[in-house]
Every structure is written in C-alpha cells, then in structure tokens.
Amino acid sequence: MARVGGHHRRVHYFERLGESRFAATEHTQGAWNRAEQHIAPSLGLLAHAVEQDRDRRRDDRLPLTRLSYDILGTVPIAAVEVDVQVRRPGRSIELVEATMSHAGRAVLVLRVWLMQRFGTEQLAGSSFAPIPSPEDTPAWDMSALWRGGFIASADVRRREVGPGRATAWVRTNVGLLAGETVSPAAAAIGLLDIGNGLAVRADPAQVAFPNIDLTAHLFSEPRGGWLGFDTTVSFGADGLGLTHSVIHDETGPIGSSSQMLTVRPVA
Template sequence: MHYFERLGASSFRATGHTQGAWNTAEQHIAPSIGLLAHAVEQHRDHRRDDRLPLARLSYDILGTVPVADVDVDVRVIRPGRSIELVEATLSHAGRDVLVLRAWLMRRFDTAQLAGSGSAPIPGPAGIPAWNMSGLWRGGFIASAEVRRVEHGLGRATAWVRTDIGLVAGEAVSPAAATIGLLDIANGLAVRADPAKVVFPNIDLTAHLFAEPRGGWVGFDTTVSFGPGGLGLTESVIHDETGPIGSTSQILTVRPAQ
C-alpha cells in the first residue's frame, strides 16, 4: 500500500490513501508535502554525493488538488558547497498546487553541544490510542495510527505513524517519511468542531535541528484562533530520541457552509 504511484520521471498518481479530511474528493496535502521532500532528496542525490540534510522546509498551499495525477518539478535556486536552496513545485493539469522552498545544510560534528530547551513528551507506549477517524474523514487520516492525550482546548500531545509507503516500489528516507506526516498536526488539537467551523492551513513551515529517524513522529501541539478569522497551529516535533524541530501552520478560520 502506498500514497502515490510513479507514472514517469516527474509524474505520479495519487491513491485513495491521500483522501482529504475536509473533502474526500480532494487530497490531504500531507502526502504531497512528503512527496516534494522525497523529490528534493532524489534531485540532490543525482547532483551530489554528500546527502545534505533538509533543515528548513517552507510550503505554500496554492489550492486544492483532486485525488488524481500530479507532476513535480525541482530546481536549485541557490547552489552552494555547504548550503543550498532548492525549490520544488507540485502541479495538477498545469496548475501549481504546492510550492516548497527547502534549505539544505552541511553536517558538522556538534554531538558535544547537542540539546534542546523544549521539553520531551511521553513516548508512544505511554499515550493511549486515538481513533482520529471518529472526528476526521478521508483515506489519509484512516492510514495513520495515532496516540493522543488532549490537555485542553487547542492543546494536545500525540504520536503518529503509518505503514503506508510514500511512493510504490521506492526507498524513501526517514526524513521524507516523517515530513509526509507533519501536516496532520492541524487535526490533533482542535479548538472547534470541524462540522461547524473550518480551519484549513494554507502553509506549513518546518525547521529541523536533527535528522528524523523515522517510525513514530511526536507532536506537542498548540492551536490558537484570533478574533479576525486567522489561526495558528504550532508543534514541537519529536522522534523517540526527543525533540528534533518545530512546525507552524497559518489557518483560515471561518464558519462551515
């Protein structure tokens, strides 16, 4: 089972596991976020042999996309020996849907300096299972195994993993697999009933200070709504070693039609 099938060098077919939570005829953007990270890594590995890790990923969601065929384009914006900026675009039927700008940065040995002021969260074994499909629709949410503790309105800690592959028949790095789950954060700590209020995100920015190891992805998530139709979902991201980065998602908040 997988989220995408490769059709050609830069074209893919989305499967039913990409179905969205707001509208099941549209894709949940999370798998496409992972697909663009995977495409950037593949493009990198065709150009160089030092595997520069993904450090900052900034995605802009330009529109919805059906569960259908998509195309991916990758180009280097700012080349460099130790730091480079790469742009990747996902399109459907000639219309751009998702744009990523990713900074890749050279590794240095800073093991003696490693640490974080972000508090660790309890591991997945210590958090109860949560049926996320009881609140959210779609094939993507159904494909995720979720453990969650809710701490109050708009506050939760959770662990998420999936046994669905990103692209059929292709090896995918732990980083790309992890990045493909990050957009689930906006559904983990809801402030309002999604049947009455819609609050989709129009972007996702991730900063990673350690390379993801794959498997369970931890979220320490806070959701805020402002008085004028804007919202923000912020998460400290973990793997089972502890905090590894953060994400933010700006939301458009409005009554459901």
C-alpha cells in the same frame, strides 16, 4: 498491509507514472473534502523529489533543514507533476525549490534549505519540554473526528491537555511511493500536516480551519518510527489561526512546525 491472493501487498500514497509524474492513490484522500487530496503526503513527495535531485547532483547527502510549503490550491486524487529547481547552489548550503502541479496549475510549492553537517555531538541538546512516550499515550481513533483515506491510514496516539492543546504520536504503514526507497526524513515530513487535526479547538463540523502553508525547522533528521507532536492551536478574532507543534522522534525534540489557518464558521 493489504492481503491479495494469499500474499501481503504494501499500499502507498503515490505511484510513479514517469520521471516527474505521479498518481495519487485513495490513501491521500482529504479530511475536509474526500474528493480532494490531503496535502500531507504531497509534502513528503516533494521532500523525496528534492532528496533524489540532491543525490543525482552530489554525494554528501545534505539534510533538509528549513522546509517552507505554500499551498496554492486544492488538488483532486489524480495525476500530478513535480519539478525541482536549485535556486541557490552552494558547496555547504543550498536553496532548492520544488513545485507540484495538476493539469498545468501549480498547487504546492516547497522552498527548502539544505545544510552541511558538522560534528557537534558534544553540543547537542534542547530545552523543549519532553512529551509522554508512545507507550504512555493512549490510542486515539482520529477517524471518529476526521474523514478521509489519509487520516484512516494513520496510527495515532494522543493525550489531550485542553482546548487546542495536545501531545500525540503518529505513524503509518502506508508507504510514500510505490517501488522506491524513501528516507525516514521524507516519510516523516509526509506526516507533518496532520498536526492541524491533533489538537482541535473547535468542532470541524461547525468550523473549518484549513491551513494555507506549513513551515518546518528541523535541527535533527527524523529517524523513522513514531513522530511526536506537542501541538497548540490558536484562533484570533478575525478569522486567522495558527497551529504550532514542537516535533519529536523517540529520541526527543527534533524541530518545530507552524501552519497558518483560515478560520471559517460552517454555514
């Protein structure tokens, strides 16, 4: 919270400029280049746009289950446009595409499957290993390793397991979009991309390893609060890498996230 004139004012990653136009704030500032946006909040903004489009068209609130993002380029901390199209309409399953553009150039594309709910409470369960709770995980100053406004906006707790291996919990007090109600799912999706910085295999001052995509599979909707990561980072011998996280909320595992990396020694 920011305090202005004796009153608390909540800060946000984006502000709406029009029906499909949004302004990024300084809290989206990136970790690799502080003149560019960290892509994480944009993932949440596209998820929010898909949910808003869904709710205009139907009243059954299909959850977002598979989210596949392709990062087509960097984007400055500036105004962006968002377009949503239904690619495969259906009564119980839909495929929706959302595109973020800057200055007429597409920079981020989301293809997301929305799926109908069924009552399977008696079948619910997962064999993904639990991770230590937020209360049992020490606080971690992520800004000591990573730069930028987005990283500074995150409250992080982390337990390092080994090189490229960690469990962590993340939350933020920064809202996704000023003046609008955002679902716990969209807010959580806006944190997923932080996974690539949680289990560092190499010093980012010596090696760059940005991701070109992010794909998440969610078998349970995030409920808000802390978002947990059980993260493994792998580097190959030819400049390729993978960050894979099992995603948790405070009830247990809820899905997974994978990010393909380009691994480049810094000259």
